[in-house]
Amino acid sequence: MEAVLNGVRGVAGGKLFISIAAGVDLATLQRPLEGCNGVRWVRVMPNIACTMGESASSYTPDDKCTEADIEAANSILKACGKAFLLKDEYLLNAATGVAGSGIAYVFLFIEALADGGVRAGLPRPTALALAAQTVLGASKMVLQTPPPGSHPGVLKDAVCSPGGTTIEAVSTLERHGFRSAVIEAVTAASQKSIVLGEKAKAAQKAKL
Numbered sequence: 568m569e570a571v572l573n574g575v576r577g578v579a580g581g582k583l584f585i586s587i588a589a590g591v592d593l594a595t596l597q598r599p600l601e602g603c604n605g606v607r608w609v610r611v612m613p614n615i616a617c618t619m620g621e622s623a624s625s626y627t628p629d630d631k632c633t634e635a636d637i638e639a640a641n642s643i644l645k646a647c648g649k650a651f652l653l654k655d656e657y658l659l660n661a662a663t664g665v666a667g668s669g670i671a672y673v674f675l676f677i678e679a680l681a682d683g684g685v686r687a688g689l690p691r692p693t694a695l696a697l698a699a700q701t702v703l704g705a706s707k708m709v710l711q712t713p714p715p716g717s718h719p720g721v722l723k724d725a726v727c728s729p730g731g732t733t734i735e736a737v738s739t740l741e742r743h744g745f746r747s748a749v750i751e752a753v754t755a756a757s758q759k760s761i762v763l764g765e766k767a768k769a770a771q772k773a774k775l
Contacts, residue, residue: 568631569771571601571623581605583636585643587613590763593629593656595771607631609640612659612667613647622648623670625662657774664757672752677702 568588572579580603586596593610600606613624624644628637637652644650653659654753677698684694709717717724727734740746 568596568767569599571772572596576600576603579714583607583609583626583632585609585611585640587611589608589667590660591767592761593627594638594768595764597629598771605631607636610635610656610659611640611644612662613644613671614666614668616670617647620646620648623651623666624648625651625653625654625659625666627659638684641726660757661753662762663760664753664755668756669753672700672749698748720736 568591582598582605584596584606586608588596589612591610592607596608597606607628608629610629611624611626613622616622617624622644624647626640626644626669628640632640641650642651651662653662658759675696680698681691681694683687684697685691688766689697707723708722709719711717712722723737727737
């Protein structure tokens with residue numbers, strides 16, 4: 568990245584730069600263009616759903632960004648989905664764990680849900696379509712149901728009838744550590760983002 572930024576030093580003055588490099592903090596991004604007047608940075612963590620206009624993107628501007636810069640970044644990100652301004656840059660590591668990497672956990676869940684359907688006798692195309700639509704419907708209910716009914720726990724409880732199939736399945740997931748596994752996955756991705764940032768800083772310092 569430093570080589571790329573060094574290559575644009577001659578035209579960087581007055582420009583707003585947007586970075587999607589995982590873990591690389593604003594200070595590390597700013598350093599190669601020090602001395603270039605008017606350079607501003609926005610650090611972004613999108614996810615791959617931007618290709619469908621449904622990204623969950625988080626972003627943090629540096630202290631040189633104007634309100635117009637922040638609005639420009641917000642408009643770009645909203646064109647790809649939803650955008651969330653995080654004033655504390657450190658929280659982008661957590662956003663990486665939840666959304667940047669988190670979409671892969673959802674893909675894994677959809678695949679596992681479909682595999683369960685196949686195991687129970689459904690044709691795979693039908694099982695996959697049912698699984699994907701179920702996740703889509705669940706997401707819309709969380710996002711569109713008026714609070715407090717939009718809380719996932721409340722929605723889950725509404726599906727779990729006494730002694731029924733759903734509570735039996737939920738009990739099985741809890742017994743096998745489903746909730747804990749997801750929490751640990753988010754934590755691991757967040758920590759990895761921090762590690763990547765530290766490596767980028769160390770590499771930069773080694774070149775000084």
